Amino acid sequence: MSDTPTTPEERHRERMQRKKALVDRKIARATLDRGVLVVNTGTGKGKSSSGFGMLARALGHGLRCGVVQFIKGTFSTGEEAFFRRVGGELLDYRVMGEGFTWETQDRARDVAAAQVAWAEAARMLADPCYGFVLLDELNIALARRYVALEDVLAALAARPPRQHAVVTGRGAPDALLEAADTVTEMRLVKHAFQAGIKAQKGIEL
């Protein structure tokens, strides 16, 4: 019992040492060096924002990056302006579609736009020059069967081994979750929209 910590500082130090040892062991075990497939799904906010945050990170590390936005949200031009301005040569940024489908109300046009977007995405996923590919709201296109799930799974599985891919959107299909390395469900706890606050320029509520 002689080495039992007695002060709060000692107890804190011991607790933190145990945590550090645990994390160090996990890091030592994590030896596979390859690109990861990340899926952000669920009904909460932050799925796309998180994807764009990862894009910033990838650009910060000098990776060549590709972005395909499968749904052009009416409030989401801010990131596009910013990333186009700063991404420069490192970034290919494609926006497909013409607003949410309930704005167009024309399924044939939606399908055609999604197919064009998917062709661009497939090109990026096959090109080892891209270190990071963000497929924003692809899950929506999958859920509406605008893009074939088997094509997406095949392209993701065959992508260059060091390439990272991020897929966002609610309702990710089970087979995509299965294929993913990291899956986060963004769960809506509370939304400013529900409280009657207007969509704000400069932020995603």
Added chain:
Amino acid sequence: MSDTPTTPEERHRERMQRKKALVDRKIARATLDRGVLVVNTGTGKGKSSSGFGMLARALGHGLRCGVVQFIKGTFSTGEEAFFRRVGGELLDYRVMGEGFTWETQDRARDVAAAQVAWAEAARMLADPCYGFVLLDELNIALARRYVALEDVLAALAARPPRQHAVVTGRGAPDALLEAADTVTEMRLVKHAFQAGIKAQKGIEL
């Protein structure tokens, strides 16, 4: 019954029109024009990345932005390099602390660093020049009582009316969730780390 849609295209169109009407009504009701307080919490990935994605959006809209990182993660220099380079005059970016607390194992030093970080955050939250303030991993500092919750709640409540604030980190205290306009819980479904994949340069797993 004469106006019952008969083709898939008509049914799609009618469904989308109903959705659009619903969204339009919600937008019409959302008339409060003010800054929002967003909290990203939970044990999943994407809390910080989403905050940085919102930062990109805010910069894209030309808002003056402040960032305080309360925990300097060992893998998170990518965003900093990127945003410092591109934010220019619009961005104040402060990184506090010296790595995760289990790296330092010195509670007194952690508390001192968090207090310096909080003073900087409080300055931004009181300054109407800032249109967007990101307090990254503040919840961690709150959970460890490095920063007083009542100080944080008071500063958030008293901030300029048009200023947006985003607080990230697992374990957000209930009173902060109560005060927030939008809350997302990032739920961990699957993590590449668990599958033995190394931390990847250029991406948050």
